[in-house]
């Protein structure tokens with residue numbers, strides 16, 4: 001089960017950011033971004049350029065994480081994903097007339113996100129209950145507001161499946177989605193489990209997501225976030241905010257991937273996530289390209305259309321850690337992006353979900369925009385602190401960027 005996501009920025013805050021974007025564009029032009037290399041004695045040398053295998057960092061946690069392969073409880077992210085979508089209501093909160101269509105259409109954008117971003121590699125086939133299924137217990141017997149236990153969550157899912165079973169065929173269901181009526185505000189949030197064990201219609205179901213009232217705040221992308229967990233991706237927001245930045249649960253990646261802030265400005269999945277899920281080909285990954293220049297296409301286009309062009313540069317710095325550079329532009333689901341450019345982040349496969357397995361490097365740490373203006377601009381460079389390698393960024397044609405990696409002198 002995953003934790004509820006803390007609140008994102010309000011609409012007011014997001015509007016303010018958009019208005020500030022003009023002044024930010026000027027600020028980033030002034031940034032030079034070259035850090036000092038550590039003393040030679042502290043440098044570890046990056047591995048020489050070779051095949052992609054050394055960049056596929058092995059999983060080093062027994063939970064959802066950022067390594068390869070994804071957790072063995074994950075559903076395949078390539079091929080058909082069959083979901084059973086059960087709309088449920090309660091004797092204390094009956095659904096209102098016409099509300100089923102509203103609930104279904106709110107979540108549909110999440111299904112579209114998964115299919116679009118995967119470039120059609122994931123085909124989500126949704127079978128919905130054609131009516132509200134009445135749960136056997138009042139909504140108050142499922143304590144979402146009072147610290148829902150894993151057992152309570154499983155009971156909620158099992159009750160929904162049992163209530164729907166009479167006229168619903170679960171025989172080929174991969175994942176059950178339980179959608180509570182909007183009337184039941186006390187079904188507050190939308191957790192996921194990959195460890196269910198329910199046999200119905202001779203099918204053992206192991207995966208479920210339950211959608212609560214927060215779907216009306218997040219919109220349909222909550223479905224894509226939770227489905228990310230079904231497919232093995234970790235939470236990138238922090239379960240505990242940093243001691244020196246209290247309240248900032250988004251200190252690790254901000255709004256740069258919807259496994260972080262669902263309502264962020266740039267919810268497209270990181271290239272790293274697309275690679276983990278099998279949506280990016282190995283040949284689109286430039287692994288440890290020392291002393292060379294790689295042209296990377298915008299991530300938003302990397303898994304759609306023809307799969308040509310590198311999508312990221314990966315520089316392994318230890319057995320569990322790598323630095324990644326990808327190209328983020330204001331297209332696709334990233335169209336509200338504040339600052340485009342070369343987004344640099346670290347991946348550490350020994351770090352658990354919710355503890356920062358991915359952390360974005362902020363090109364403008366002094367700005368007031370936290371990570372929203374994190375990308376490096378063409379003409380700047382950055383020194384990777386543990387190896388001393390210097391990464392520099394240049395503009396290329398059609399929104400592409402050139403990334404040059406020079407090992408420490």
Ligand SMILES: [Zn+2]
Nearest residue numbers: 002003229235
């Ligand atoms: Zn989550």
